Amino acid sequence: MKSNIKLVIVDDQMLVQQGMKKLFDAHSHIEVVYQASNGIDVISWFKENKGIQVDVVLMDIQMPGMDGWETTELLTRKFPNLKIIGLSSYDNEAFIDRFLKCGGRGYLLKVQDITEIIDAIEQVVELGFYVNERVPLSKIQGFIDKKVIQNTFNTTDLTNQQIKIVQLICQEKTSQEIADILFLSKKTVESHRDKILLKTNSKNMAGIVLYAIKHQLISI
Amino acid sequence: MKSNIKLVIVDDQMLVQQGMKKLFDAHSHIEVVYQASNGIDVISWFKENKGIQVDVVLMDIQMPGMDGWETTELLTRKFPNLKIIGLSSYDNEAFIDRFLKCGGRGYLLKVQDITEIIDAIEQVVELGFYVNERVPLSKIQGFIDKKVIQNTFNTTDLTNQQIKIVQLICQEKTSQEIADILFLSKKTVESHRDKILLKTNSKNMAGIVLYAIKHQLISI
DNA sequence: AAAAAAGTAAGTGTAAACCCTTATATTGAA
DNA sequence: TTCAATATAAGGGTTTACACTTACTTTTTT
Numbered sequence: 001m002k003s004n005i006k007l008v009i010v011d012d013q014m015l016v017q018q019g020m021k022k023l024f025d026a027h028s029h030i031e032v033v034y035q036a037s038n039g040i041d042v043i044s045w046f047k048e049n050k051g052i053q054v055d056v057v058l059m060d061i062q063m064p065g066m067d068g069w070e071t072t073e074l075l076t077r078k079f080p081n082l083k084i085i086g087l088s089s090y091d092n093e094a095f096i097d098r099f100l101k102c103g104g105r106g107y108l109l110k111v112q113d114i115t116e117i118i119d120a121i122e123q124v125v126e127l128g129f130y131v132n133e134r135v136p137l138s139k140i141q142g143f144i145d146k147k148v149i150q151n152t153f154n155t156t157d158l159t160n161q162q163i164k165i166v167q168l169i170c171q172e173k174t175s176q177e178i179a180d181i182l183f184l185s186k187k188t189v190e191s192h193r194d195k196i197l198l199k200t201n202s203k204n205m206a207g208i209v210l211y212a213i214k215h216q217l218i219s220i
Numbered sequence: 221m222k223s224n225i226k227l228v229i230v231d232d233q234m235l236v237q238q239g240m241k242k243l244f245d246a247h248s249h250i251e252v253v254y255q256a257s258n259g260i261d262v263i264s265w266f267k268e269n270k271g272i273q274v275d276v277v278l279m280d281i282q283m284p285g286m287d288g289w290e291t292t293e294l295l296t297r298k299f300p301n302l303k304i305i306g307l308s309s310y311d312n313e314a315f316i317d318r319f320l321k322c323g324g325r326g327y328l329l330k331v332q333d334i335t336e337i338i339d340a341i342e343q344v345v346e347l348g349f350y351v352n353e354r355v356p357l358s359k360i361q362g363f364i365d366k367k368v369i370q371n372t373f374n375t376t377d378l379t380n381q382q383i384k385i386v387q388l389i390c391q392e393k394t395s396q397e398i399a400d401i402l403f404l405s406k407k408t409v410e411s412h413r414d415k416i417l418l419k420t421n422s423k424n425m426a427g428i429v430l431y432a433i434k435h436q437l438i439s440i
Numbered sequence: 441a442a443a444a445a446a447g448t449a450a451g452t453g454t455a456a457a458c459c460c461t462t463a464t465a466t467t468g469a470a
Numbered sequence: 471t472t473c474a475a476t477a478t479a480a481g482g483g484t485t486t487a488c489a490c491t492t493a494c495t496t497t498t499t500t
Contacts, residue, residue, distance in 0.1 A: 013309065013330040015337070019239015022246070089233065089309070110233040117235070159477065170430065172423040174456060186456095187480045194459070195477085203392040204457075204486085209429040210390065220433055379447065396487065407450040414488070415447085424456085424487075447496065457486065464475065 005125055006053050009035040010071065011060035013086065015220045016110070020058070023114050030121060032068050039066030043074060054082065056121050061088040061099060067216075076103030080089075094099045094215055096134060106130025158199060163217055165192050170209050170218045225345055226273050229255040230291065231280035231307065236330070240278070243334050250341060259286030263294060271416050274302065276341050279327075281308040281319060282436075289322045296323030303344045314435050326350025378419060383437055385412050387410060390429050390438045 007030050011017040017035055024030045033054060036042045042057070043066075057075070058119040061068035072084050085106040086099040096107045105124050107119055158166065161182070168178045175189040182189070197203070200211040212218045227250050231237040237255055244250050253274060256262045259368070263286075271434045277295070280286035292304050305326040306319040316327045325344050328337055340350040378386065381402070395413065399406040417423070420431040432438045 009277050014333045015243075015307075015330045016236055016239060018334050019236060019243050022242035023235075026242070033326075047256075110235045113234045114238050161478080170426055171425045176456080184478090185480065188478070190457075191479065191481095192477090193457075197458075204394075205424070205426050206390055206429050207392045209426050213433060220430065381448080387488075396486085405449090405450065408448065411449065411451095411488075412447095414490085441496075443498100443500075444487100445496100445498070447494105449492100449494080451492080452490085453488105454490105455486105457484100457488105459484075460482090462481080463480100464477100464479080465477100468473100468475075470471100470473080 005030045005121060006033045006055045007031065007121065008033060008042065008045075008057045010037075010039070011035075011065075011066070012037050012063040013060070016060070027118060030118070039068070039071030039074075040073060045079065046075065055125050057082060057084040058087055058117070059084050059104070060120075061086050061095065062090070062216075066163065069098055071104040072099065072104050083128065085120055085124055085130060085159050091134065092214060106132075107134055109134075116154055156159075158196065158217075161195050162192055162199075165189060166196060166208055166212050166217050169193075169205055170212050225250045225341060226253045226275045227251060227263065227341065228253060228265075228274050228277045228289070229245040230257075230259070230277065230283075231255075231376055232257050232283040235281070236280070247338060250338070258283055259288070259291030259294075262291060262415050267297065277302060277346050278307055278337070278341075279304050279324070281306050281315065282310070286351065288438075289318055292324050293318065293322040303348065305344055305350060311354065312434060326352075327354055329354075378437075380414065382412055384420075385409060385431050386416060386428055386437050389413075389425050390432050 007024065009017055009020050009024075009032055011020070014037065017027045017037065021032050021035055024032050033052065033114065034045055034049075036045065046054075051142060059068045059072055063071075068086060068088075072086070075082055080103075083105045084103065084115060085108055086096075087097075087108050087110060088095060089110050089152075091109055099107055106120055106129055108120055108130075120132075122147045149195075165178055170183060173181070175193065176186045179189045180187040196208060200208055202208050202211060227244065229237055229244075231240070234257065237257065241252050241255055244252050253272065254262075254265055256265065256270075266274075279288045279292055283291075288306060288308075292306070295302055295304060300323075300381060302321065303325045305328055306316075306324045307328050307330060308319075309330050311329055319327055326349055328340055328342055328350075340352075344350045384402065385398055388401060388402055390411050393401070395409040396406045398404075399409045402409070416428060420428055422428050422431060
């Protein structure tokens with residue numbers, strides 16, 4: 001087992017960020033070399049500290065501004081060997097898949113014990129990824145094989161136009177209003193709605209709104 | 221300032237719970253006497269340890285099972301002098317009001333720095349409540365004056381019937397389907413929908429779904 | 441105890457949402 | 471580069487949702 005693991009922590013919640021730092025202080029083989037509250041700060045830190053060795057990044061996923069997905073995608077593009085573990089409150093398959101697509105090597109929940117997090121860090125250093133019930137080996141392997149990192153911003157199977165329409169539906173706009181905003185005919189908006197219902201497996205706009213929240217097309 | 225503050229921590233996210241414990245270890249005037257992951261455990265701990273002095277409880281609000289609101293309501297009923305501070309990721313006025321209604325003495329966000337949390341704990345011990353931008357003195361005073369704790373489960377201004385209908389709308393049920401489920405006429409369900417739209421300030425069911433999420437009438 | 445307010449129930453009418461089909465443009469894969 | 475798949479665009483027809491109104495009942499306030 002690697003004796004001195006260099007770790008970077010990213011979490012917008014200071015409580016979590018500072019608490020984690022303290023927790024790792026009790027584990028001498030893991031050294032927190034940097035901690036940040038947002039994606040922008042980590043990206044610039046990595047730019048300014050290219051020489052510094054970093055083994056693992058613990059990346060919060062839900063953050064305002066540049067979120068954990070986007071940050072992970074940018075970082076893995078620049079540093080393909082960087083092992084980034086996602087940290088989230090949500091046990092949501094769409095979130096996990098999206099994170100792995102962005103180049104993540106594992107996914108942890110905040111409900112999990114610190115010992116599991118330590119395990120994940122050690123495993124990701126040794127094997128390159130962290131496998132558990134939520135993230136089976138097959139899934140990781142699938143993403144590694146495909147050499148993904150492409151189209152990651154398209155978090156859903158919806159087109160950009162459809163995503164815009166979903167967001168406007170969530171703002172309680174009618175098809176006519178959406179048509180006026182996007183310079184389309186009301187009928188075109190309605191045919192997009194049809195496709196959206198089909199793709200999101202919804203029966204009506206209630207389902208669309210819930211889908212938008214689960215896939216973070218809107219924030220609450 | 222009180223020299224030795226006895227603190228209880230409640231948070232389902234082990235990372236936060238254990239991290240906070242470590243953070244408080246560095247502040248000798250605050251002693252963590254108990255920590256729990258859920259409402260049930262705290263309630264039983266208080267029952268079994270009636271003699272033990274507890275000054276402040278830091279209570280996570282979003283927890284599975286018995287949440288922070290319910291737990292706070294039950295605890296303040298049994299121990300009216302207990303100072304419970306709410307801890308949440310969400311800066312949501314409906315959440316704050318509901319928490320104060322349940323007997324909470326302050327509301328903190330997880331993004332806030334540990335120093336602010338320490339301040340809150342000290343202030344709540346000295347003054348009995350914690351005031352900040354989100355929770356102005358007037359609001360706290362309002363709840364203290366009214367000697368609230370009543371009807372707290374009615375988190376919104378919706379009636380039970382209307383809440384049921386909202387939940388069914390979120391399950392993509394039509395008015396006819398809701399009528400069949402609740403043994404009402406379709407027309408009655410529709411008149412409830414009207415009232416719901418009015419009360420929730422919504423234009424259509426998209427607004428109702430978002431309201432339901434923000435007021436935790438459904439979980440995502 | 442009376443008055444006011446709000447819940448429950450239900451009707452009519454209109455507008456919007458949803459369902460299905462067709463046509464063209466664009467993109468992606470063989 | 472041609473074929474296939476999908477996005478975009480838009481139509482008709484049906485169902486559902488929403489707006490407004492009335493009536494009776496229950497709850498709350500004075």
